Each structure stands twice: as C-alpha cells, then as structure tokens.
Amino acid sequence: MIVTILTTISAGMPLSCQRDVVMVQDGVRDYGPLLDKTPIVRVLLIKDKREAQLAIRGSYQIAGSLTNIIDQGQGLPRCAISVSKGGINIGNRLYGNSELRITSRQDGEIELNNVRYRGEIRILQQSNDKFSVIEEVDLEGFIAGVLGSEMPQSWNEDALRAQAVTARTYAMYKKKVRRGEVYHLDMLELAYKGIAGETARLNKIVQETKGIVMVYNWNIFPAYFHSTCGGHTENCNHVFGKDGIPPLSGVSCNYCENSKHSYWSTNISKAEIEKKLRVANIHVSNISTVKTVNPGAGNHGARVEIASAYGSKEMNANDFRLLVGPNNLMSTAFHAKNNGNSITFSGRGWGHGVGLCQYGAQAMAEKGFEWTAILQHYYPQIELVRLY
Ligand SMILES: [Zn+2]
Numbered sequence: 001m002i003v004t005i006l007t008t009i010s011a012g013m014p015l016s017c018q019r020d021v022v023m024v025q026d027g028v029r030d031y032g033p034l035l036d037k038t039p040i041v042r043v044l045l046i047k048d049k050r051e052a053q054l055a056i057r058g059s060y061q062i063a064g065s066l067t068n069i070i071d072q073g074q075g076l077p078r079c080a081i082s083v084s085k086g087g088i089n090i091g092n093r094l095y096g097n098s099e100l101r102i103t104s105r106q107d108g109e110i111e112l113n114n115v116r117y118r119g120e121i122r123i124l125q126q127s128n129d130k131f132s133v134i135e136e137v138d139l140e141g142f143i144a145g146v147l148g149s150e151m152p153q154s155w156n157e158d159a160l161r162a163q164a165v166t167a168r169t170y171a172m173y174k175k176k177v178r179r180g181e182v183y184h185l186d187m188l189e190l191a192y193k194g195i196a197g198e199t200a201r202l203n204k205i206v207q208e209t210k211g212i213v214m215v216y217n218w219n220i221f222p223a224y225f226h227s228t229c230g231g232h233t234e235n236c237n238h239v240f241g242k243d244g245i246p247p248l249s250g251v252s253c254n255y256c257e258n259s260k261h262s263y264w265s266t267n268i269s270k271a272e273i274e275k276k277l278r279v280a281n282i283h284v285s286n287i288s289t290v291k292t293v294n295p296g297a298g299n300h301g302a303r304v305e306i307a308s309a310y311g312s313k314e315m316n317a318n319d320f321r322l323l324v325g326p327n328n329l330m331s332t333a334f335h336a337k338n339n340g341n342s343i344t345f346s347g348r349g350w351g352h353g354v355g356l357c358q359y360g361a362q363a364m365a366e367k368g369f370e371w372t373a374i375l376q377h378y379y380p381q382i383e384l385v386r387l388y
Contacts, residue, residue, distance in 0.1 A: 034387045039175060041142050045133045048132060050083075053112070055076060055110075058105050064097040065101070081133075083125045097125075118135075118138070118145075118194065119141065121134075142185075144203050150225075156362055157365070158371040165384070166355070210386075213385060214384055224352065225355045227259070230348030233253055235249050238302050239317075246381040265347075284313060288308060290343055292333075300353045304332070332347075332353075334346060335347070
C-alpha cells in the first residue's frame with residue numbers, strides 16, 4: 001500500500017549521502033528540490049452526469065483532446081453542458097469532440113455548477129450519453145481548496161498546517177498509485193470546493209508548508225485523517241484490511257475529549273437500515289441485534305454482525321457505516337440497543353479513526369504543540385520532507 005515518492009529516491013544510495021540536508025524548519029528536511037515544479041493533480045469534479053452548468057468570466061480557450069484550439073471567447077454566460085452522439089454541447093454550440101479542455105486566462109474564472117475552479121477543466125464524453133468533468137490543478141491550489149473544506153477556517157494555525165501537510169501527503173500518494181488513470185482524486189476522498197474554500201489566512205498557511213509531505217522509510221503513504229478518534233486512533237489494517245505501517249498503526253489520543261463528537265447517540269429505524277443494506281445486496285429483516293466484532297485499540301469494530309429474521313450476517317464495519325450513513329452512524333466504535341422498531345447506536349468519535357484526529361490536532365495546537373509535533377504524534381516514525 002505504500003509507494004516510493006520518486007524513483008530517484010528509491011534508486012541507489014540513500015539521499016542523505018548524495019545531497020546536503022538542510023533543516024528548513026524544525027523537523028523538516030530539505031534535500032533541495034526533489035521535484036522540478038509543483039505537481040498537477042487530476043480531480044474528478046463530476047461523474048456520470050447528463051447535465052451541468054458552466055460559466056466563464058474572462059477570456060477563455062477551448063481545445064480538443066489534442067490541445068488544438070477550436071474555440072475562444074471573452075466571457076461565457078451560464079449555460080448547460082450536455083453530450084449527444086455528435087459530441088459535447090456547451091450551450092447551443094456542438095463541438096464534435098469527445099473531450100474538451102477549457103482554460104481561462106486567470107485562475108478561478110471557470111465556474112462549474114456554481115463553484116469556481118483554478119485549474120483547467122476537462123469534459124470527457126462517455127458512451128452512455130453522460131459525461132464526467134476533471135480539473136487539472138496545481139497541487140498547492142488544490143490543497144488550499146481542501147483545507148477550507150476539511151477543517152474549520154478559524155482553527156489554530158498549527159492544526160491547519162498539520163492538516164495541509166496531511167492532505168498534501170494523501171494527494172501525492174493518490175497521484176502515485178493512480179498515475180495511469182484518468183483522475184487521481186475524487187471529492188469523496190478529500191472534500192474540495194474549488195476556490196470557494198480559500199481565504200488569505202488559509203493560503204498563507206498552505207504557502208508556509210509548500211511542498212512538504214510525510215514519508216515513512218522514504219515511501220509516501222495514504223495519510224488518512226478523520227474528525228474525532230474518541231481516545232485512540234485505529235490501525236489502518238484493522239479498518240481497511242490493508243497492510244499496516246507504523247505511521248498508521250494507531251496511537252492514544254488524550255486530546256479530543258472535548259470534541260462535540262466525542263460521544264454520540266442516534267436512533268435509526270430498522271426499516272431504514274434494511275433499505276440501505278439492500279442497495280449493496282445485503283438482505284436482513286427485522287433486525288434483533290447489531291454487534292461490532294473484533295474491536296481495535298480505539299474500539300472501532302473491524303466487522304459487524306447483524307442478527308435478523310434471515311439469520312446472522314457479518315460484514316466489514318466500515319462498509320456498514322458508509323451504507324447506513326457516515327454522518328448518522330458517526331463511527332464504528334458503538335454499542336447498539338434494540339428498541340423494537342429501531343436501533344439506538346451509542347458510540348465514540350466521528351470518522352474511521354485512522355491517522356490524524358482533527359479535534360485532537362486542534363487541542364494539541366491550542367496547548368502549544370507545533371504542527372510538526374502534531375504530525376509526529378499521530379503518524380509515528382514519519383519524516384517530513386520538502387519535495388519542491
Ligand atoms: Zn482523538
């Protein structure tokens with residue numbers, strides 16, 4: 001599950017023998033630029049849709065997949081994107097291409113479904129009369145948008161810096177493992193609202209950590225994060241069934257006790273649970289008990305056992321939570337009680353529990369820990385390196 005950040009890093013001698021290492025900030029190693037420039041990431045904005053709204057403020061260009069410019073203009077009033085057999089329609093104009101690339105002269109002038117984006121927009125026609133839209137954006141611009149969506153903007157700067165490095169590490173990992181695919185990231189993985197999430201304060205914080213990522217043993221890894229762990233973060237292997245590494249093995253967290261998500265309770269009707277599981281072809285009826293199986297150090301169940309009129313079924317606990325509704329069933333660290341027509345779930349924390357605990361990071365920052373110490377706590381044995 002971990003991949004080497006750069007082939008140049010993995011090949012040959014350890015880097016420390018090849019270059020002079022400069023400690024640019026406490027705990028951050030700078031080996032000189034390892035990448036020539038800021039990487040571009042491909043983010044899936046719209047998937048499998050028949051229609052979307054597009055507007056462009058300033059001057060723009062539209063190119064086909066071969067980057068030959070086929071149209072240009074000055075401002076495009078809001079209009080619909082759709083596809084037909086002949087190609088892609090933007091407003092009343094049909095372009096006989098199965099892919100269009102739209103660029104604006106200035107950042108943030110392209111608006112898709114009321115959200116403004118920095119990068120180049122690619123519309124990809126699919127065979128089913130639908131299309132998807134991908135943004136190609138500079139990683140730093142993307143992180144600025146993610147930061148404003150993933151953490152309250154008013155939080156402590158060190159918590160926000162830790163979050164920026166976490167999101168950058170995660171994005172670089174996805175760019176590596178999906179390098180041959182149409183897109184690297186979708187908005188289910190990292191919340192992103194284009195430039196709507198940016199503020200001058202957040203942009204400054206992103207700039208201060210520019211190019212810095214976490215590595216373990218010179219490998220970049222999926223730096224998962226979540227809202228509130230509830231006392232102990234969870235081993236990645238336990239939650240996602242993937243190979244564990246020390247930075248994702250779980251640590252105790254005495255910092256998120258005051259999170260509003262530390263303890264929760266919710267009542268969900270059996271009919272609703274049954275309906276939601278049916279979507280994934282899991283059939284239960286008249287549930288009698290729901291039990292977590294094999295809880296980890298943070299009490300998050302690896303699996304759940306559902307006893308119903310159809311017998312007992314076991315499934316992955318995280319999948320169960322995502323199906324029932326992750327904002328309703330806030331974590332898999334729960335106990336369930338049968339109330340007749342409904343089940344009351346009482347639990348701790350919000351999210352899968354792996355990696356950085358955001359409320360814990362905020363409490364650590366408020367206590368005076370710097371972002372590097374926060375990351376070293378939640379991801380043991382990492383090194384912080386500047387890639388560019
Ligand atoms: Zn925590």
